[in-house]
Amino acid sequence: xxxxILERYKRVxxxxxxxxxxxxxxxxxxxxxxxxxxGEVYANISTMIREQIMAMKxxxxxxxxxxxxxxxxxTIRLLKRAIKFYSAVPKEITEELERLTSQSxxxxxxxxxxxxxxxxxxxxxRIVEIERQIAEKLGYEGHPYNALVxxxxxxxxxxxxxxIFSKLLPDLxxxxxxxLSEGYFSSPHPLKEMSYDVKKMEEVNREVLKILGxxxxxxxxxxxxxxxxxxxxxxxxxxxxxxxxxxxxxTIFSVIHESGHAMYELSIxxxxxxxxxxxxxxxxxxxxxxxxxxxxxxxxxxFTRILYPILKxxxxxxxxxxxxxxxxxxxxxxxxxxxxDEITYNFHIALRYEIEKNLISxxxxxxxxxxxxxxxMDKYLGIRPKTLSEGVLQDIHWSQxxxxxxxxxxxxxxxxxxxxxxxxxxxxxxxxxxxxxxRSFLTDKICKYGAIYPPKVLLNKxxxxxxxxxxxxxxxxxxxx
Amino acid sequence: xxxxILERYKRVxxxxxxxxxxxxxxxxxxxxxxxxxxGEVYANISTMIREQIMAMKxxxxxxxxxxxxxxxxxTIRLLKRAIKFYSAVPKEITEELERLTSQSxxxxxxxxxxxxxxxxxxxxxRIVEIERQIAEKLGYEGHPYNALVxxxxxxxxxxxxxxIFSKLLPDLxxxxxxxLSEGYFSSPHPLKEMSYDVKKMEEVNREVLKILGxxxxxxxxxxxxxxxxxxxxxxxxxxxxxxxxxxxxxTIFSVIHESGHAMYELSIxxxxxxxxxxxxxxxxxxxxxxxxxxxxxxxxxxFTRILYPILKxxxxxxxxxxxxxxxxxxxxxxxxxxxxDEITYNFHIALRYEIEKNLISxxxxxxxxxxxxxxxMDKYLGIRPKTLSEGVLQDIHWSQxxxxxxxxxxxxxxxxxxxxxxxxxxxxxxxxxxxxxxRSFLTDKICKYGAIYPPKVLLNKxxxxxxxxxxxxxxxxxxxx
Numbered sequence: 019x020x021x022x023i024l025e026r027y028k029r030v031x032x033x034x035x036x037x038x039x040x041x042x043x044x045x046x047x048x049x050x051x052x053x054x055x056x057g058e059v060y061a062n063i064s065t066m067i068r069e070q071i072m073a074m075k076x077x078x079x080x081x082x083x084x085x086x087x088x089x090x091x092x093t094i095r096l097l098k099r100a101i102k103f104y105s106a107v108p109k110e111i112t113e114e115l116e117r118l119t120s121q122s123x124x125x126x127x128x129x130x131x132x133x134x135x136x137x138x139x140x141x142x143x144r145i146v147e148i149e150r151q152i153a154e155k156l157g158y159e160g161h162p163y164n165a166l167v168x169x170x171x172x173x174x175x176x177x178x179x180x181x182i183f184s185k186l187l188p189d190l191x192x193x194x195x196x197x198l199s200e201g202y203f204s205s206p207h208p209l210k211e212m213s214y215d216v217k218k219m220e221e222v223n224r225e226v227l228k229i230l231g232x233x234x235x236x237x238x239x240x241x242x243x244x245x246x247x248x249x250x251x252x253x254x255x256x257x258x259x260x261x262x263x264x265x266x267x268x269t270i271f272s273v274i275h276e277s278g279h280a281m282y283e284l285s286i287x288x289x290x291x292x293x294x295x296x297x298x299x300x301x302x303x304x305x306x307x308x309x310x311x312x313x314x315x316x317x318x319x320x321f322t323r324i325l326y327p328i329l330k331x332x333x334x335x336x337x338x339x340x341x342x343x344x345x346x347x348x349x350x351x352x353x354x355x356x357x358x359d360e361i362t363y364n365f366h367i368a369l370r371y372e373i374e375k376n377l378i379s380x381x382x383x384x385x386x387x388x389x390x391x392x393x394x395m396d397k398y399l400g401i402r403p404k405t406l407s408e409g410v411l412q413d414i415h416w417s418q419x420x421x422x423x424x425x426x427x428x429x430x431x432x433x434x435x436x437x438x439x440x441x442x443x444x445x446x447x448x449x450x451x452x453x454x455x456x457r458s459f460l461t462d463k464i465c466k467y468g469a470i471y472p473p474k475v476l477l478n479k480x481x482x483x484x485x486x487x488x489x490x491x492x493x494x495x496x497x498x499x
Numbered sequence: 500x501x502x503x504i505l506e507r508y509k510r511v512x513x514x515x516x517x518x519x520x521x522x523x524x525x526x527x528x529x530x531x532x533x534x535x536x537x538g539e540v541y542a543n544i545s546t547m548i549r550e551q552i553m554a555m556k557x558x559x560x561x562x563x564x565x566x567x568x569x570x571x572x573x574t575i576r577l578l579k580r581a582i583k584f585y586s587a588v589p590k591e592i593t594e595e596l597e598r599l600t601s602q603s604x605x606x607x608x609x610x611x612x613x614x615x616x617x618x619x620x621x622x623x624x625r626i627v628e629i630e631r632q633i634a635e636k637l638g639y640e641g642h643p644y645n646a647l648v649x650x651x652x653x654x655x656x657x658x659x660x661x662x663i664f665s666k667l668l669p670d671l672x673x674x675x676x677x678x679l680s681e682g683y684f685s686s687p688h689p690l691k692e693m694s695y696d697v698k699k700m701e702e703v704n705r706e707v708l709k710i711l712g713x714x715x716x717x718x719x720x721x722x723x724x725x726x727x728x729x730x731x732x733x734x735x736x737x738x739x740x741x742x743x744x745x746x747x748x749x750t751i752f753s754v755i756h757e758s759g760h761a762m763y764e765l766s767i768x769x770x771x772x773x774x775x776x777x778x779x780x781x782x783x784x785x786x787x788x789x790x791x792x793x794x795x796x797x798x799x800x801x802f803t804r805i806l807y808p809i810l811k812x813x814x815x816x817x818x819x820x821x822x823x824x825x826x827x828x829x830x831x832x833x834x835x836x837x838x839x840d841e842i843t844y845n846f847h848i849a850l851r852y853e854i855e856k857n858l859i860s861x862x863x864x865x866x867x868x869x870x871x872x873x874x875x876m877d878k879y880l881g882i883r884p885k886t887l888s889e890g891v892l893q894d895i896h897w898s899q900x901x902x903x904x905x906x907x908x909x910x911x912x913x914x915x916x917x918x919x920x921x922x923x924x925x926x927x928x929x930x931x932x933x934x935x936x937x938r939s940f941l942t943d944k945i946c947k948y949g950a951i952y953p954p955k956v957l958l959n960k961x962x963x964x965x966x967x968x969x970x971x972x973x974x975x976x977x978x979x980x
Contacts, residue, residue: 032543035536036517043520047528051716052735055516055772062513066547235532254533291536 019081020090023074023097024293030070031292033063038250045242046258057120061113068109071100089295092470096294099172106155115148119419126417130407135388142416143384146377149421153378163378166422170301171429172472176375178485179425182432183368186487187398193491194361197349197498209266209337209345216261218332223259223273225328230277230311231453237280245272247279247308252288252296255280266333267346268357270325271312278311279304281457285465300473301423302485303464305430306437313360313431314438314493315456317346320448349498351399353408361494364431365398370413370424378421433477435490437463440481500562501571504555504578505774511551512773514544519731526723527739538601542594549590552581570776573951577775580653587636596629600900607898611888616869623897624865627858630902634859644859647903651782652910653953657856659966660906663913664849667968668879674972675830675842678979684830690747690818691826697742699813704740704754706809711758711792712934718761726753728760728789733769733777736761747814748827749838751806752793759792760785762938766946781954782904783966784945786911787918794841794912795919795974796937798827801929830979832880834889842975845912846879851894851905859902914958916971918944921962 122141129138257276403409603622610619738757884890
């Protein structure tokens with residue numbers, strides 16, 4: 019019975035695989051005029067995926083889960099989740115959302131450029147309305163936001179998140195104040211302004227990929243406007259980066275970050291290929307891998323030591339190693355999330371989480387967002403945006419209808435702290451370039467299982483604990499204090 | 500009714516679109532280890548295409564074609580052709596052929612390298628058997644090869660081809676003998692041995708694309724082992740070329756050739772997008788566009804005049820313009836088809852046509868091919884291969900199961916001669932870079948119709964004649980004598 023389901027699932031797998039390639043190509047090499055047609059292709063493939071999965075419904079209801087092993091159970095769990103979604107949320111709603119978000123992403127871009135919230139507002143209002151409808155259709159216990167966040171991080175709730183942020187934020191505030199008062203990591207740094215040659219920088223990034231041991235036969239790196247990772251298959255995972263010509267941290271750490279995502283996908287048991295479980299366990303767990311590689315490893319003293327000679331050679335920097343380490347780890351309250359450091363980043367997330375939660379429950383309305391945003395910014399980081407593009411219009415997520423996604427960034431950071439705690443001799447492993455050793459720890463604990471287990475089950479199995487904010491605090495204290 | 504069919508067809512269109520992108524990526528950027536999985540994706544998508552088309556069968560049988568316009572009639576004709584194929588040829592046969600050819604292409608490569616026909620023979624024997632089965636299942640009047648060639652060039656028969664080659668070959672022989680005896684186009688040329696810098700050569704090719712007016716917003720060029728053109732959509736057509744580092748004609752003329760294919764696809768009425776008729780009318784007509792741009796335009800005196808200053812600038816050649824023109828148009832009997840000149844090329848095709856025809860009818864057997872090949876080569880061009888890789892093992896087509904494809908190359912050459920005849924003031928148009936004018940002639944006569952009409956109907960409509968070998972002869976006489 020499971021065998022028949024898996025056999026039928028191969029078509030869904032082929033469609034997903036195609037969509038992944040379509041998405042990668044769209045961001046890298048597609049001639050621009052094709053974009054409208056590509057949207058049409060995407061919509062048709064999505065419809066076929068829905069149909070193929072819904073066609074398995076009866077078989078899935080008849081299967082006796084108690085006879086299955088963990089792989090079988092995970093497969094059925096994921097297919098039933100998909101069927102639950104498709105059954106609850108009518109095609110008309112997802113189609114409207116898709117059409118709306120493909121327009122509103124364009125409107126958002128324009129609004130941000132013109133510092134004009136009014137033109138974006140009606141789109142965002144409709145998106146929020148649809149998200150609330152989706153929550154209602156899906157059903158939930160407690161807060162309606164639970165239905166949405168569960169789509170990204172299965173089993174996580176507003177109760178969990180409130181508890182996490184209420185513990186995390188005061189600790190982060192304490193650390194931040196100390197770091198700022200000491201001044202070492204928070205004073206200005208000239209390398210932030212140094213411009214670089216893109217060709218040279220690409221060579222640095224290629225060296226980084228070599229050091230990390232990215233497998234050339236099943237991996238590649240390209241350039242796109244926004245860095246991302248995409249799994250095509252267990253033998254084909256791709257990342258992108260971008261070159262802004264200045265502040266070279268950002269391209270290096272985006273490469274390490276995306277490589278972290280890629281290593282996760284490349285470490286899933288290849289026997290799961292062509293099945294629903296051949297994917298990361300959740301958005302938060304995925305983010306934990308990328309953050310662990312980017313921050314805990316990439317921004318460490320030991321990794322800086324490895325990078326330093328390459329940077330000196332390729333970019334002719336004159337700063338000493340210590341100064342480069344400081345540059346990699348500068349801390350200061352800032353307005354833009356994507357530029358934020360390891361400590362303040364989570365305040366940006368807390369702000370968005372609070373707003374999303376209250377939008378979905380109807381406690382705040384879209385028209386109030388600009389001022390609510392600025393007030394939160396003030397409360398959390400003591401700074402106020404001067405413009406909308408520095409404030410409420412800075413992120414693309416809401417224009418894409420991604421409600422429930424933001425909190426998983428902080429979950430990822432917390433879990434990166436968890437892994438920092440559990441990997442033995444991490445600094446020595448980094449110093450000796452034992453990245454295969456680190457990777458095999460991650461593979462055994464997390465990656466190889468793919469999405470067989472829900473995230474909380476997986477985390478308990480791996481570490482005997484779930485999202486514990488103290489792990490992040492402990493890591494940051496060790497690093498910065 | 501037609502509207503409903505077209506609405507359903509959108510899924511097939513989306514699947515075809517995806518397969519095109521998968522194929523492009525496979526040859527350009529795919530990490531190599533993904534190839535087996537990609538084959539699996541391709542097979543699943545093919546199955547879904549078959550299912551989606553077969554699901555339209557009843558509707559298609561009920562539709563009253565007499566009520567439709569040419570577009571509607573063309574759409575129904577093509578869908579019925581697909582249904583005829585799927586109904587006649589069981590899934591098991593096409594699946595075996597796909598599996599077999601994906602293996603045999605690898606075996607063929609090895610056999611060619613090792614000069615060993617014996618290891619390839621059993622594969623080719625099975626492929627020929629399957630091709631004969633397909634012909635039987637499809638049904639035919641007259642020669643069984645008719646069923647196969649019709650898959651590439653709808654409506655063409657062995658009778659047509661025999662008549663064409665029997666008129667064409669004696670004329671070509673006469674021209675060839677004169678050219679060889681005069682010596683001007685047949686004496687050795689030093690530029691053939693000149694090596695070039697790949698980066699510089701890429702710049703030349705980019706200039707060529709600019710001169711031809713390829714639209715950057717819906718077109719791109721990449722590098723692959725074998726040059727090809729692929730249509731993703733009416734807004735996204737891609738070509739590739741390769742750089743061998745020596746004999747720079749070959750990369751330039753492959754770029755012009757593939758651009759000819761691309762211009763065809765980009766000139767199909769964009770209103771046909773997402774329908775079955777948004778494709779070239781046949782393989783031969785497609786080849787006519789590429790050959791016309793490559794040979795009739797690209798290798799002309801006038802185009803050489805345009806290219807010459809660019810070549811001088813980028814490649815530092817010291818030959819004068821006349822010498823470059825001669826280099827572009829060297830003629831001599833040679834063993835390898837893909838290196839052949841405009842005159843001898845068609846003998847290579849005639850050879851393959853005769854062999855294919857007799858293999859399918861059972862008149863010759865695979866084991867006799869090496870000696871039959873050499874005898875034909877001797878008969879047509881007066882030279883004998885010394886090795887199998889110069890002879891029967893040189894082409895990939897048979898290992899891919901492409902029986903019936905070869906003759907369309909010569910049909911394309913003949914039609915390129917036809918267009919040479921019908922375009923007014925062609926030399927002046929080329930000299931004044933009036934490529935938009937040439938293109939609009941081709942668009943009006945051929946390209947815009949897509950596959951609405953069967954090739955013979957289209958040609959009659961455009962020129963009042965079909966494949967007339969005299970057109971090629973007249974063009975070559977004008978050029979070389």
